[in-house]
Amino acid sequence: MATLHKMSTNVLSVDTLSRSQSTEASLPYHEPAVEQILIQVSLLFLLHIANWALDRLVYCGLVGQILVGVAWGTPGIKLLSVESEDTFVQLGYLGLILLVFEGGLSTSLPAVRANILRSSSVAATGIAAPIVLSFLLKPMTGASYLECFAAGAALCSTSLGTTFTVLRACGLNTTRVGVVLTSAAMLDDVVGLVMVQVIANLGAASEGSFDAVTIVRPVLVSIAFAVVSFVVCRFVVQPLRSVIKRAGWAQPGTRVGDVLHLKQTKLVLLTVLLVGMVTGSSYAGTSNLFAAYIAGAILSWWDSFAPTATAAADSRPSTPTVPAAVSASVSASASAPAPAPATPPQTPTPHYTSTSIFEQYYHPALYWILTPYFFASIGFSIPVTQMFSGPIVWKGLVYSVLMGLAKLVCGVWLLRLPSVGGWFTTIKYKVKAKLKTMAIDKGKTVETSKRPNEEKEATATAAGIIDTDVTDTGSPSPASASPPPEADATNTDDDDEGGTPHAAPAGKEPFSLYPAAILGLAMVPRGEIGFLISAVASSTGVFKPSGESTSPLSDVFLIVTWAIVLCTVVGPLSVGLLVRRVKRLSAGQDNISRNPLGVWGVQ
Incomplete structure (x- = not known):
């Protein structure tokens, strides 16, 4: 200790002090x-x-x-x-x-x-x-x-x-x-x-x-x-x-x-x-x-502050590009001497x-x-x-x-640990998703109420023909163009947790x-x-x-x-x-x- x-x-130490006060001029060498x-x-x-x-x-x-x-x-x-x-x-x-x-x-x-x-x-x-x-x-x-x-x-x-x-x-x-x-x-x-x-x-x-x-x-x-x-x-x-x-x-x-x-x-x-x-x-x-x-x-x-390897590679002198026609003519003439490089390649420091x-x-x-x-x-x-x-x-x-x-x-x-700020943030995301789902449901309800009963029946009759045409031609159907409300709400939660980790409390x-x-x-x-x-x-x-x-x-x-x-x-x-x-x-x-x-x- x-x-x-x-x-x-x-x-x-005491040994060092006594040694410094001794009259020896050097340390005698001894084989261990x-x-x-x-x-x-x-x-x-x-x-x-x-x-x-x-x-x-x-x-x-x-x-x-x-x-x-x-x-x-x-x-x-x-x-x-x-x-x-x-x-x-x-x-x-x-x-x-x-x-x-x-x-x-x-x-x-x-x-x-x-x-x-x-x-x-x-x-x-x-x-x-x-x-x-x-x-x-x-x-x-x-x-x-x-x-x-x-x-x-x-x-x-x-x-x-x-x-x-x-x-x-x-x-x-x-x-x-x-x-x-x-x-x-x-x-x-x-x-x-x-x-x-x-x-x-x-x-x-x-x-x-x-x-x-x-x-x-x-x-x-x-x-x-x-x-x-x-x-x-x-x-x-x-x-x-x-x-x-x-x-x-x-x-x-x-x-x-x-x-x-x-x-x-x-x-x-x-x-x-x-x-x-x-x-x-x-x-x-x-x-x-x-x-x-x-x-x-x-x-x-x-x-x-040192330059990275990419920067060092970019700083190397680039080899001049030879046009394809000139390259072909040079390769065709066997007696022509090979062109000497204008400047020797430099090794990066x-x-x-x-x-x-x-x-x-x-x-x-x-x-x-x-x-x-x-x-x-x-x-x-x-x-x-x-x-x-x-x-x-x-x-x-x-x-x-x-x-x-x-x-x-x-x-x-x-x-x-659960915090008040994280709790309010989670509630905010859930409320936004719920309001978005309610807005979509309300819009569909209003649109449906404006249609007369005759148009509803005609639309229902034509729906089978449209679905058949879509199946034959391979074009997307109107139903598949937008996800249902349930799927949209689920995707919102997934994005909050994994898509934007800095915004979601669970991803930190x-x-x-x-x-x-x-x-x-x-x-x-x-x-x-x-x-x-x-x-x-x-x-x-x-x-x-x-x-x-x-x-x-x-x-x-x-x-x-x-x-x-x-x-x-x-x-x-x-x-x-x-x-x-x-x-x-x-x-x-x-x-x-x-x-x-x-x-x-x-x-």
Whole structure:
């Protein structure tokens, strides 16, 4: 637990400080022992085996990687040294940054803007519900109000790394429900990392040194970071790009343009932007994961201005068309030389997006090395031996259920609940259809009443002759030219439901509970942020051990750890099982109305 705390708060360890003060000029090189090599190889091998097996079954390979970390690390059989675990934690956190950055790259800004209110509502529910339910710890364990608030703060965040990994494994990262989930998880994570500073200052306040500025600062810096990034992109970068484009000196074919369109140049710019924003956010006092997400979103926004493949194909020089007569005469004279092309064909300049560069250079290392180490490092931080003691087990299970329900409530924002506006709209459509039917019936009644009885009989006599003629000639009959009133009313209802889905209330969102369940379950995993907040609360004295306990750790801390572990394991597992069932139900269904996810599953 202390390892995560030291890593995330950028505090140098004691070994690093003593090493910097030593007189050694260099690190002596020692050949690693074969036992250490075999242990590390077996760790990496088992991490991928567990990931592959559980991904194939229930789309949650990360759960297996966490369990492997528990077994190989300090909580288990202690095969890894403390130095190796510390190195894997640092590499894993680098993988977490790249995971969040990849999530920003796959973000569609128009989709985020369209669903920002819903995402904010989901995030607010996911923050408030765990904090409120955490006050039940007071009658359960006798915890103070400060400990209850710190426990709720640890459980209010959502694991970004887990969320992005689950979405990518399930194929939902670019869907509408994925956009809402990603935005809500990011907001929860920002609030959770702000809570780290809040809890640290609350712990200092209990010792008499409380500063409100250090609590408000992370919140204001996070808001300012997002606002400034938007303002710079919208009012500085976009006009500057237009000016450069009109100038022409950076277009393909020029020396500057050829350098800027190189794949290596874009790789350097992408890396500089990511490292610069993460570094700036850390020194400014906000979340470096939040900065990584914004960096990815900025690059996604920049790529939206890139020419499409169709535009690139249209920009190619067209081959001059040869008239048919000239072509025939040239083919007839065998001795005539073939006409040389006036201009050689030009190959269009390839366009490299930020996503393609990330996939080529970063994704292999992220998938094979960094992501497995990240989830294994979560397993390193679980104090398994001290969690199975006395009443801690049942209290931890009860609190885990409460924290799972607190995040499941977030799915209510995707439920299609009956509203007053929708009810009046439905009534309006039904009234219109009824009035139209009554008008048709009334018109036929008036027309029939005007005819004398003699004309009725003559018309009835001639009707058989007309029907016979129509049958012989194949021309449409007057009766078939217009549908009957009943059919017209039915067609009106069908058009309202399927023909114009934006106008009909039934075509907006599905009645299925699958989108709400997937969203709520995907918000359940806590992961690294929850461990970080609880570790800070324990180290600063917010979680205080009881006088009757023999463990150096607080009972509240162990109960919170139970909730974090079970939520991080059960959440992805449940999402994987649910997505597996949804894919089975939607197999071969191209119609959105028949898909269990409806519009929420649209790519």
